[in-house]
Amino acid sequence: MNDMVIDFGIVARSGQDPIEFKSGETIFDTGDEGDVAYVVRSGTVEIKFEGVVLDTVAQGSVFGEMALIDPAPRSAAAIAQGDVEVVPIDKRTFLFLVSEAPYFALNVMRLLARRLRNMSD
């Protein structure tokens, strides 16, 4: 499970409206273009690559951050597990979080490191 719980006060400043997905819906697919990350406001999201679950992202946690770090098509898919509500985070908000909140940067590193380990297992 993803342990990166972030502050919704900060996310609210991004001015983005939440987006709803029904259970089983694809939030993004491997190979999609994307320029936002997402915070889970309610529900759970599965990160999958070639059918393997790399991570399960719970409420308050981030996914899709690779698009902001290293621009390239999505390297994995994100699927709603039950009904979910997510808030997009654009690059400007992400850079603000990294520079103002070192714990946020460490948490993003931790989740990337965990996905690397899950992928090599």
Place this chain on the structure above:
Amino acid sequence: MNDMVIDFGIVARSGQDPIEFKSGETIFDTGDEGDVAYVVRSGTVEIKFEGVVLDTVAQGSVFGEMALIDPAPRSAAAIAQGDVEVVPIDKRTFLFLVSEAPYFALNVMRLLARRLRNMSD
């Protein structure tokens, strides 16, 4: 190639002496315990997993950072490509860099993201 060039002035504060490795020597192996990252002071280091080169780390760049982010045995091997000199970075120095230098945090994220993409390719 790894594009994370870091400031040797900051690394020097870690008070660690450089360590030399001859061409082909293993700096660490997959499964090893480890509690330091390294900066390459001279030469080039290959990061390999099951015989596949995940990254090539040049002078001024960091490797082995996963041990500081997510404590677990080394997830890949680091091999000297030609004679190299590396400087260990302990957790305290790493946390200092993350909190004082947002560009450093972003660069660590970028290299983790690149390795994830290399691994899924």
